[in-house]
Amino acid sequence: MRATTTAAPATAARQKWMRTLALAEPADLAAAWQDWQPKPEVRRIRGPEIGLVMVRGRIDAGGARFNLGEATVARATVHLHGEALRSDVLGISYVLGTDLEHAELAAVFDGLLVDPDLxxxxxxxxxxxxxxxxxxxxxxxxxxxxSTRVDFFTVAREHA
Known part of the structure; x- marks a missing residue:
């Protein structure tokens, strides 16, 4: 039980930064990586590659699940090592769309975020x-x- 309560905040924090990295403009991530010093050595473990995931929905957000359709995603797993890091780390990312560089850079920054010193x-x-x-x-x-919102109203008719 204790592992669940201590892991939950770490999981929530990682979900938050991964959401930010996944939704970032690829050019902004590329600029951040270009400015990053010292750079660790990056070795690709998996990908970056493009695939499909099944998007599922729920009726009324709590009812029966149903398959909504497929979405294209890019994913990457990288191994970071070198003098810039305390220890070797893995970075993982899934990014909606087909931008392989975006997925790889998001995985690199995920790995850097795992390192306690960085x-x-x-x-x-x-x-x-x-x-x-x-x-x-x-x-x-x-x-x-x-600004495009339209307010509809009705005028009650008076009946004689």
């Missing part, structure tokens, strides 16, 4: 700026959507 630095220098950019982009989209 975790805070990667969060501050890479993940936090990407999250701010995404929040600003999402807010612009919400504003644009709100």
């Amino acid at each position: 975790h805070d630095r990667v969060l501050a220098e890479v993940v936090a700026p990407l999250a701010r950019t995404q929040a600003e982009r999402d807010e612009r989209r919400r504003r644009d959507a709100r």
Whole structure:
């Protein structure tokens, strides 16, 4: 029981940074990697490769599951090693779409986030700026959507 409660916050944190890396603009990830020093040695374990995943839904968000359709994803697993790291680490990513470089860079930063010595630095220098950019982009989209909102109303007719 104890392992479940201590693993849950770590899992939630990893899900949050992986979401940020997966939704990041590929050019922003490439720029962050170009600026990263010192770079660890990166060895591809799996991929990057493109495949399909089945997207499942639920009726009323809690009812019976059903297959909604397939989505294209790019995935990568990399092994990071070298003097830049305390120990060897693995980075893994799944990214919606077909951008192989995006999947590989997301896996590299996931691996850097696993290293205890680099975790805070990667969060501050890479993940936090990407999250701010995404929040600003999402807010612009919400504003644009709100600007097209139409309020419908009915006028009660008076009957004589």
